[in-house]
Amino acid sequence: MEIVDLRNTVACCNDELIEIGDALIYYAEEKMEEGHPSLFLLGYNRVTNRERILANWMLPGPAYVQHCFSFPEDIVVAMESGESRARVLRLDKRTGAQRSLASLSFIGDFQSCVALDEEHLLFFAGPNGRQAALFQKYKKLTGFSRVAYLYDLEEGRYYYVRDPRVCRADASRFVPYRRGGTAQLLVLEPRGSVRDKWDCYRNRRWLGDHVDDNVWDCPLHDFIVSVKNGEARAPLELVFSAGTDGMVRYAGQDAENLYFRAQYFPTGDQRVCAYGKEGGRHFVAAKLASGRGGGRFVIDREGGRAYRVSETADEYEVEGVMNSAVRAGYPKELGKFVTCVEDRFFVAQYILADEHDSFEFNSVYDVETGTQKSYEGRCAVSGGTVVLY
Numbered sequence: 001m002e003i004v005d006l007r008n009t010v011a012c013c014n015d016e017l018i019e020i021g022d023a024l025i026y027y028a029e030e031k032m033e034e035g036h037p038s039l040f041l042l043g044y045n046r047v048t049n050r051e052r053i054l055a056n057w058m059l060p061g062p063a064y065v066q067h068c069f070s071f072p073e074d075i076v077v078a079m080e081s082g083e084s085r086a087r088v089l090r091l092d093k094r095t096g097a098q099r100s101l102a103s104l105s106f107i108g109d110f111q112s113c114v115a116l117d118e119e120h121l122l123f124f125a126g127p128n129g130r131q132a133a134l135f136q137k138y139k140k141l142t143g144f145s146r147v148a149y150l151y152d153l154e155e156g157r158y159y160y161v162r163d164p165r166v167c168r169a170d171a172s173r174f175v176p177y178r179r180g181g182t183a184q185l186l187v188l189e190p191r192g193s194v195r196d197k198w199d200c201y202r203n204r205r206w207l208g209d210h211v212d213d214n215v216w217d218c219p220l221h222d223f224i225v226s227v228k229n230g231e232a233r234a235p236l237e238l239v240f241s242a243g244t245d246g247m248v249r250y251a252g253q254d255a256e257n258l259y260f261r262a263q264y265f266p267t268g269d270q271r272v273c274a275y276g277k278e279g280g281r282h283f284v285a286a287k288l289a290s291g292r293g294g295g296r297f298v299i300d301r302e303g304g305r306a307y308r309v310s311e312t313a314d315e316y317e318v319e320g321v322m323n324s325a326v327r328a329g330y331p332k333e334l335g336k337f338v339t340c341v342e343d344r345f346f347v348a349q350y351i352l353a354d355e356h357d358s359f360e361f362n363s364v365y366d367v368e369t370g371t372q373k374s375y376e377g378r379c380a381v382s383g384g385t386v387v388l389y
Contacts, residue, residue: 001342001364003364003387003388004387006027006044006387006388015027015030015389018075019070020380020383022046025043025046025387026042026043026075027389037058037062038059039056040053040056041054041056041077053096055097057089064080065079065081066078067080067113071117073092073093074091074118075093076088078113078123080110080113083128084107084125085106086113087101087104089101090118100154104151106149106158107125107147108128109128110124111170112170114174115176116174116220118153119152119153119154120153120224121150121153122166122171122174123151123158124146125146127145146167148160148166152228159227159228161227162231162232163227163232163233165216169188172188174187175258176220178277182219183219183221184218184219185218185220185223186217186258187236188215189213189214189215194249198265201244210244212241213240214238214240215238215241215248215250216238217239218236223236239280239282240260245264245265246263246265249261251272252299252304253304255277256304257277258277259274259285260272261299268289269287270287271284271287272284272285272322273285286322287321288308288321295308295309298338300339302382302383303323303339305320305339306324307319307321307340308321309337311332314332315330316329316336316348318337324343326367328367330346330367330372331365334348334350334365335350335351336348336349338362341384344367344368345365346364346365347362347386348365349362349379350362359376360377361374362374362375362377362378362379362388375388
């Protein structure tokens with residue numbers, strides 16, 4: 001395990017960690033320059049332990065928020081202030097050179113966005129005071145409360161999305177990934193939160209048995225072509241589905257598989273189901289629980305590992321149940337379990353908050369030696385690297 005401490009380098013609460021790479025760690029930092037808000041894109045070299053400014057630019061105003069997306073060669077930054085405008089900047093990761101800059105204006109106010117690849121972004125906009133009547137007509141006609149736009153950076157234009165599975169979603173429900181050399185897009189269609197789905201099961205007498213969670217898959221190119229052609233439904237393939245008596249939710253991925261947490265409510269049976277990136281094979285990766293036993297499950301979104309976390313009077317006990325053989329405990333005072341690195345180091349988080357302030361503390365606990373180190377600040381984990389910032 002390697003701990004990279006950026007807290008002396010990253011000193012602003014508006015910093016955003018973008019990517020933890022093998023050689024470089026990328027992050028964005030917002031600063032005031034001569035009274036004007038500016039955004040800096042920086043790279044931290046893990047070999048030389050030195051920071052380098054790759055690019056910087058002035059923000060249109062202090063209320064603008066940045067959404068950063070990292071790709072093999074580029075970083076895409078979408079900037080918005082929650083209104084009907086946004087800017088999109090595409091930068092070369094190696095040199096910081098600007099590849100493109102676009103200013104967008106759309107109907108409705110910004111709600112969320114996701115970059116599907118280096119050239120295409122999905123934007124979601126909702127009603128505002130100026131266009132409330134227009135959105136009422138739109139909802140009456142389509143049933144949708146928001147508008148979805150596909151923006152093409154190379155063409156400099158956007159397209160309305162018509163597929164209801166997309167228009168009912170938000171940016172968090174799209175997971176771009178690669179299948180060999182092909183870009184794919186996973187579209188998640190859950191029914192509310194886990195609690196919402198459980199309530200649907202309890203009320204199935206009135207709701208019926210067709211309240212579904214669905215997971216769709218599609219080659220990204222086919223999805224983009226379908227939207228640009230104005231098709232009412234993109235060529236999405238259904239890969240997982242759960243009716244009213246269960247649920248299926250995206251849990252994470254590793255190099256080989258996409259993982260989903262599935263539960264069957266009548267028996268309490270819980271499993272991690274996998275979907276192979278190469279062959280599209282479905283299989284049960286781990287059986288989490290049968291019945292209603294104690295403890296909770298934590299699934300690592302990047303490592304394809306799952307853990308059962310139970311509680312005693314003084315400790316949290318952690319047992320690896322998928323791609324992990326760890327079985328040990330750590331003091332409850334360190335906070336909630338986040339993940340385990342190399343089946344040896346527990347990462348735990350504790351947040352101290354009142355009505356005015358909030359302080360985050362992260363601890364690394366060594367199972368073999370029983371020693372711990374605690375740090376004030378935020379934390380991110382990727383592979384065998386723990387980044388403090």
